[in-house]
Amino acid sequence: MAVGFLASARAGEDPPLSAVEEPKPATPAVKEPTPTAPIVEPSKPTAPNVEPSKPTASDVPPVYIFLNSPAEIEELWKKLKQPDFILMSGDELRKRTELLAKGGSLPLVAEGTVVRSVAIRGDVTGEMANLSVHLVVLTPTPGPNWVPLRLDNQTVTRAIEKERPLPLRVIPGGGWEVELSGQGEHRVQVDLKVRLRSTTEGRSLELGIPEAPSTQVELDVDQVVSDAQAGPVEPVNREPIRAGKGTRLSSHLSPRSRLDLGWRVEAEPGAQLSPLLSIQGDIAIDVDPGAFRARSSWEIKSVRGSMRSLELQLDPDDEVLEVTLDGRSIPAGIERDGKERRLSIPLTEPLRPGSTKRLSMTTQRKLPPQSSARLLFHGFPLSNAKEQFGAIGIAQSGNLVISPTVGRGLRRIDPRTELTDDLRTRPGTFLAYQFVDQPFDLELRIEPSPPLVTFDARTTISLGAGQARIDTWLGVETANGRLFDLNIALPRGLELESVGPPEMVESWQLSPERDEGRIVTARLTFRAQEGNSFGLHLVGRQAVDATRPVALALFQPRESSLGGGRIAVLTERNLTVDLAERTEGSGRTESFRSARQEPPADWRWPPDRSSADNPSLWLRYDGTPATLPLRMVVHPRSVTHETSLVLQVGRRGVDGRQETEFAVHFGTLEHVDVEIPPELVNRWEIEDGDVASRTDLGPTPHGGRLFRLKLADEVTDRAKLTFRFRRPLTAELEPERRAEIDVSWLRFPLGETSPVRARVASDPGFRVEVIPGGWQRVAGEDVTASAGALPLQYRLLSTKTESDTPPIRLSAVALTLTPLPSLIASRLWLRTVQGPENDLRTTAWFWVEAHESTLSVSLPREAVLSRVRVGGVPVDRKEQLPQSTGYPGYRFRFPSQAGSGPLLVALEYLVPATSAKHAWTPPRLLNGIVQQTRWEVVVPSSREIVGVPSGWTDENQWYWDKYVWRRRPWKSTEDLASWASGSTSRTRGANGWDEDGRGDYHAYLFEHPGQPPDLRLLIATRGSLVALCSGPVLALGVLVVVYRRPRFRLLWSVLLALALAVSASAQPSLTLQVVQCAMVGVVFTLLAVVLQRIVDRPRPGATAVFGEPDNLGTAPHGGSSVNHTAGVGSDDSTAIRIRQVSTVDHAVAVSPPTSDTASGRGTSRNIGQ
Missing domain, CATH: 2.60.40 (Immunoglobulin-like)
Known part of the structure; x- marks a missing residue:
């Protein structure tokens, strides 16, 4: 039901009697107090945003208070008589201030209480602790004062002061408060029971307490304690009691809002501990008119020992509808122990540590369908469980209102965000709680739904x-x-x-x-x-x-x-x-x-x-x-930055990579200024970072340059800029000749700096040492330098800030190197396109890992070199070498910007058709080696490559091309380009590879490890292959058809199948090509077989001799005179008679058909005549 009040806005006045609606007959009568103030009628609504010049009492708007149940009326009267706070006007406040100045006392003063000391005493028996919390509280007002005690979600039995019981109440969040009357010092004793927690380290007592300057704990444990501490680091005094069978834990602790006391118990030899379980689950509650259903899902684990059955405590009114264990319905028995009911679930296999059981249970309670109900729900406690926690989701129908009252062990949570997925997705869930132990106390008042x-x-x-x-x-x-x-x-x-x-x-x-x-x-x-x-x-x-x-x-x-x-x-x-x-x-x-x-x-x-x-x-x-x-x-804006350096020492200089990370606090960063040392001017670049532009601000006092880098976006948190620079050497490093190098970096004068971190490495064949001075070694992957050793790495950290750190001074010397090939190409990709006139256009891409300043290569005989590219840059100057072996050779220099790192070299040459031979010769590196080669051959669509060339592996796959099976490379051009250059296909155009777009061509791919040998291909036109393979098949088929021997057909079929299997296992590609080209002959052979069977099939009524009517059969009907039955010598004047052939033609008279001819019975002789 809904009860509405119309009362004045002044605190402390009871509502008038006439403002209370009459309750329904089904609702018990509520005792109403005598009204002490008249009804204040609401004023008429005024215009929006218009304030009256002199507000009166009639301008006070009414206050509407909605109550969910009649039981809340009494609570409302108490609140109105004893309000939590009072709002006073200026006159009333002035009167009370004057009274206080004259020495009077105010009845209510909004001041806080002070807890001077907290002492926790008690004893531990089994898994429970019986505690008494002694508090010394100072209250500044006569009260009554409600003092918070914390003791969140605990079972409090009583609170006394000098043997006088004190009122207690639970506040939102699960804490407790005690009511104290009188001004001054109070000594309060609060008794409670706390369940201990068992952990792998022992036992622990966790309790929320008020903060006080003096905190003391004294606890008697019924076992021998080997170690105890409060919190993470505070030790606790241990004193033996009960003839050494117990231990007293005591300590004076620092102020805290929570007591965490843990101890370890000495285990007796041979003693067996009882099993301990851990249970976590969700309880989904549906409240409908007349029924309260709870579906619970639990995950049960064994912490210690093994269990052969599970026991859950049920409410006397619970009716078990369904029980499933690990997804299977199981029988369960209900046992009664006085007023308690227990659900016993036997286990087929004992529950041991490490294993998990999933239990689902549905219970139901009956509720009055048309009246209010009060329900207590305590969960489903599991026996021998040390941890029982989970969440509860409550859903209701549209015709009910549920008023919860939370007791011990529960904390309300947000059902929209803090529930598990299974409970949150249930429709109608409006209440959610989290419990940390069972049993807990949850009271639900279920009433008809008000607005x-x-x-x-x-x-x-x-x-x-x-x-x-x-x-x-x-x-x-x-x-x-x-x-x-x-x-x-x-x-x-x-x-x-x-x-x-x-x-x-x-x-x-x-x-x-x-x-x-x-x-x-x-x-x-x-x-x-x-x-x-x-x-x-x-x-x-x-x-x-x-x-x-x-x-x-x-x-x-x-x-x-x-x-x-x-x-x-x-x-x-x-x-x-x-x-x-x-x-x-x-x-x-x-x-x-x-x-x-x-x-x-x-x-x-x-x-x-x-x-x-x-x-x-x-x-x-x-x-x-x-x-x-x-x-x-x-805060003012603050900027800090930290710099990391990576230095690589080579023969020609030091390559550096610098990462500087900026951190901005309490502001934004739009630009930064960078100071370039003199030796790095024009030798640095920005590798990474959102930099929109850079401006030269002029020289610095030290001879360098100052640049301003404008950032693309304002930096509000962090930003990182990456630079590359090169510190050249005056002369190349030589063996046994040590050189000293001072390496500086780009410095930023903005903000605070941190120590610089640096990593110094060297190329193979060099020994580098760091000369001390402002730098210190840090732990890292250092490698001792020696002849033939791996490159040296140092990890350094500056001893001062970046602004005061000197350059890194290095001492480098080149080692005597073992002679190695001067030119190493790890990958070679060849693409040869055969033109219609048999000319060969070949493009070769060498991925050169190691090289010197020049590269020499030999080409096939009579090959004409058309172009050369190094790293995507065309090379115009080529030096032709003398043909000592008959093969043309060329030498060209690498561009200066190519550097010493890996790069891609592309060659293109043309071999005319007159010089193209059966064996194709690849280009070869002079004084160099190739580690892996892939050769792509592109031929016109009318030609096929038969089989796989010797010394090469087939890198093709079969696919269906309209009406014939063909081979094509299993790697696309982009994949081959990425393989050849170690980069993505986006750099294909820059490095000189493009798709071949001339006419109708198709490609083949072959691979060879190491230096490529000659490629010996068998290329034939498709028509010649069909004629070569289908002709013998057709001839053999016709021979078999004409000279058939039934007893040899099965033998020939078996021999043919065996030959195909052997050839397919040895040369699968060649076998498939031959079989495909021979299919034309097979088709014609099958056609010959069909024609032969048509010829050999006997026809009914046929004769081998003409002129015999009995054998020739019935002649067809016709309207001609040749169908007359009259024979030679007939008297019919119109009959056709046999006569000698004459040179004189006579007219033939046609007579009407006789009965024989009309019926279609004529002889073959008549037809012949």
Whole structure:
């Protein structure tokens, strides 16, 4: 049911009797107190944003209070008689101040209590600890005062002061509070029971306690303790008791908010510990009219020992509907032990450490379908389980309202973000709890559903040094009724700018200024009234002072029965913000907590901000706090940078790579200035980094140059710039001639610097040493330099900051090298295109790993070299060598910019058709070696390469080309280009390879390890292959058909199949080509067989002798005179008679057909005549 009150806004007054609606007959009567104040009628609505000049009592708007059940009426009376705080006007405050100045005392003073000392005493028996917490509390006011005790989620049995029981209550979050009356010092004793935790290290006692200057613990353990400590490092005194069978742990500890006491127990020889289990699970609760269903899923592990059965404690009213273990339904027995009921589940295999069991169980309780119900749920405790934790998700139907009361062992969590996936995806889940032990206490009051309004606030605060902008989106959801207006409180200091959006808010009105602030009333549109959910947008501003803590005002919905939301605080770059430790009013720090997940993707940021801006604070809160207490600090911009160097010493100089990382705090970085040493001017470049431009600012006092690097984007956090430079030597390094080199780097005068890190390495064949002076060796992969040893590496760290660090001084000497090939090409890719006239155009790509200043190569006889490229750069000057072996040779120099590293050399030459032989000769390196070769052969589409050339491997695959099977390389041109150059295919054009685009061609690919031999190919036209393979097949087929011998056909078929199998295993490519080309002969052979069978098939009624009617059969019908039955010598004048051939032609008379001819019976002789 819903009960509405219309009362004055003054604190401490009871509502009038006439303002209470009459309860329904099914609801028990509620005793109502006598009203002490008259009804204050609400004033008529005024125009929006118009403040009256003289507010009167009649201008006070009514306050509507919605209660979920009749049981909450008594709680309301208590709150009104004993309010948590009182808002006083200026006159009342002035009177109380004058009374205090005259020596009077105020009945209520908002001051805090002080806990002077905390002493924990008790004893440990088994897995439980019986504790007494003795506190000395100083209260500054007569009270009553509620003092927080912490003791979160613990079982408190009593609280006394001088043998007098004290009231206790549980606060949100699971903590406890005790009520103290009287001003001065109180000695309070709180008794409680705490379950110990068993870990691999022993046992531990974890307890939340108040912070006090004096904290003492004294605990009697019923076992011998070998080691004990409080927290991570504080030891605890151990004293034997009970004739050495127990131990007393005692210590004076530093102030703390949580006691963590752990100890290790000495194990007795031969003693066997009881099994211990660990259980983690989820409980999904569905509350429907008349039924309370709980489906629980558990993951059970054995921590110690083995178990052959599982026992779960059930409520007496629980009805077990289904039990499954590891996905299979199992029988389970219910045992009664007095009032307790236990569910026993036998295990087919014992549960041992390391194994896991998954248990699912569904239970049901019956509820009154049409009336209120009160239900206690304690979970399903598992016997012998030391850890029992998990989450609970509660879902309800639309016709019920569930009012939870949380007791021990539970903590409320957000069902949208903090539940597991299985519970969060259940529809209708609106309550969620986390439990750390079983049994816990959860009381649910289930009643008919009243109208309900819930809010989900999403607030974005843009914080500056002098002003804060509060942008709030309220997600409003209504149930069981329509909502016409919304009242939102604006605390003092918050200036309202706008209320929207227009499609949801028809108009809005702002109340006059009061001590507690203003009330804005938003009239909803018809669309918002009819919808179950809509959004409300409010924007306000507040002036702030960054030099002291500030309480930022928040929009407070007044009609919300369930509240909460999230806050994203955005600050300027020079501001840092954090929650204030203390603040006045209702904006307590403990109301806010950090949100775990990131802001959602649909979060509506202000127009000048984006989702890329990480909020400085990302908070979550419950309820409707009035203010957010913050502490701001304004910082100046600070820039730091750290430099790392990689130096490679070679024969011609030192190649350096420098990485400098900048870190910007409390500001942005748009450009940096870099100082270039004199020896590196014009010898440096930017390798990586978002640099838009660089400007020369002129010389430096030391002879270098100063450049300004403008960054492409403003740096707000970190940025890294990478440079390359080269420090040349005056002369090349020679064996046994030591040279000293000073290596400097690019320096940045901006900001603070860190020590420079450097790694010095050398090319093979050099010995490098670092001369001490401002640098120290650090641990790394150092290699001792010696003749034939690996390259030397030093890891160095400067002993001073970068600005005071001298250049690195190196001592280098070249070692005597073992003669090696001067030219090494690790990969060679050849592509030869055979033209229609049999000319050969060949392109060769050498990936040269090691080289000198020149390269010499020999080409096939009569080959004409057309072009040469080195690293993508054309080479025009080529020196032709004398033909000592008959092969033309060429020598050319590498460009100076090619360097000494690996590079790609491309050659292209043409062999005319008159010089093209059966064996193709590859290009060869003079005084060099090739480690791997791949030769791509491109021929016209009318030609085929038969088989695989000797000495080469086939790198082709078969594919279907319209009407014939063909071979093609299993690597594309891009893959071959990437293989040949060790780079991606995007550099193909720059290095000189392109797809062949001449006519209709197809390619083959062959591979050979090492130096390539001659390529001996058998190339034939497709027509000649078909004629060569199909002709013998056709001749053999016709011979078999004509001279058939039935007894030899099976033998010939077996021999043919055996020959094909042997040839396929030896030469698969050649076999497939021959079989494919012979298919034409096979088809014609099959056609010959069909024709022969048609000829040999006997026809019914046929004769071998003409002129015999009996054998020739029936003549066809016809209208000619040749069908007459009359024979030779007939008297018929019109009959055809046989006569001697004459040179005189006579006319033939045609007579009508006789009966024989009409019936179609004529002789063959007549037909012949």
